[in-house]
Amino acid sequence: MSDGHPVRPLVLADLDAVAAAEPVLFGSQAWSRGVYEEEIARLDRRYVAVDVDGELAGYAGVALEPEWTVMTVGVLPQARRRGIGQALLDALIAAAGDAGGHELFLEVKARDGAAQQLYRNAGFHPVGLRRKYYQPEGADAVVMRLRLTRHVGPVGHTEEEIVMEPFIDVAAAHRLIWSERPPVVLDVRWALGAPDGRAAYGRGHLPGAVFVDLETELAAPPSPERGRHPLPVLADLEAAARRWGISADSTVLVYDDAAGTSAARAWWLLRWAGVERVAIIDGGLRAWDEAGYHLEDGFVRPRPGDVELREGGLATIDIDEAAGWAGADADGGSGAGVLLDARAGERFRGEVEPVDPRAGHIPGATSAPTLANLTEAGWLREPEELRERFEALGVVPGAKVAAYCGSGVTAAHTVAVLASLGVDAALFPGSWSQWSNDAARPVATGV
DSSP states (O other): OOTTSOEEEOOGGGHHHHHHHHHHHHGGGOOOHHHHHHHHHOTTEEEEEEEETTEEEEEEEEEOTTTOEEEEEEEOGGGTTSSHHHHHHHHHHHHHHHTTOSEEEEEEETTBHHHHHHHHHTTOEEEEEEEEEETTTTEEEEEEEEESSOOOSOOOOHHHHHTTSSEEOHHHHHHHHTSSSOOEEEEOOOBTTBOOOHHHHHHOBSTTOEEOOHHHHSSOOOBTTTBSSOOOOHHHHHHHHHHTTOOTTOOEEEEOSSTTTTHHHHHHHHHHTTOOOEEEETTHHHHHHHTTOOOBBSOOOOOOOOOOOOSOSSOBOOHHHHHHHTTSOTTSSSOOOEEEEOSOHHHHHTSOOSSSSSOSBOTTOEEOOGGGGBOTTSOBOOHHHHHHHHHHTTOOTTOOEEEEOSSSSHHHHHHHHHHHTTOOEEEOTTHHHHHTTOTTSOOBOOO
């Protein structure tokens, strides 16, 4: 229970206020005053309430043996986002535990992201989906469970092993999200020319997914000297990662609605900063939707994590290293490195340049558009296809490889793809946006 919100039993004197609040909070699922009179009189129920300034601010109830089910949690609109829901839920969990319960269940509307996050923060995890459970609107319900006794025995590592790879298929992601140890899920919707995916996220996102703003959380402020998306200050990235709910033992899944090409920026930054278990959901939002899995709406605010980040988990090169990358090997000999330009071919050739001051590419670079990593449907190509593609571009055993793009976003996808093939590649974070702003740097055009 929260010290700031003392919880007390719900009593008959509260029921006029409860009856007035029910239709506002629950619509067609509202209970009448009569139902509550019967409920609070039952010995196998516990109903509690919280007051603010002498007025009822929230109420909740739990069914004890043999049901062990959360019956309701209601917070009046004027009292929301004040921790009252959590205080009420803590009281219900304590009541079930004190009564000898081993697990506690509840049902919540499948698209109600805010409610589900309240329960996830308390330790509940989804175990089932009831189609068209809520009537008359026919809304689906997610069944969630909380174990009230600590699990004893060995814990398998299947989930950790799945996400050690840079990419995870949507079926495996679904299993992981519905497991007893669900991952942190990050929604990284961003596109060149449409950088803010916040509104689309609010209309529908993967269960528990936290919106990540690429412009402000995955990059430092832009400048001609550093590029459009410089690497963020490590302390700022750590604060954001904790805000997203990442802790030291977290598994993290990232996705977008652009076939992973923007989510890869989050994957790369977290791997660079020392988070080991991160994976990009192949196909992203489209794959999830086509598989028939449910979405939540609203904005998720998870319980903060405690991760401690350290840079250097993945390699980077700076602008001077990029200048010489394709001209000498690491020992200064005659062997050339491979510098992959992940932008569209027409930008590489200098035929168009929509955002940066000069058109063309870094001399010696090889055109390797990120979208060629994907099928027309937006799924990652088969490993053998990708291996053949990159071998044709000079990425062979022993080659030193680096990648850049317009501003260090889509090139991260190429780094992830190469990692999935067992090839370590460095990222040039400043990319073309930094290079093209330096008048002293030469520019090549054409094939």
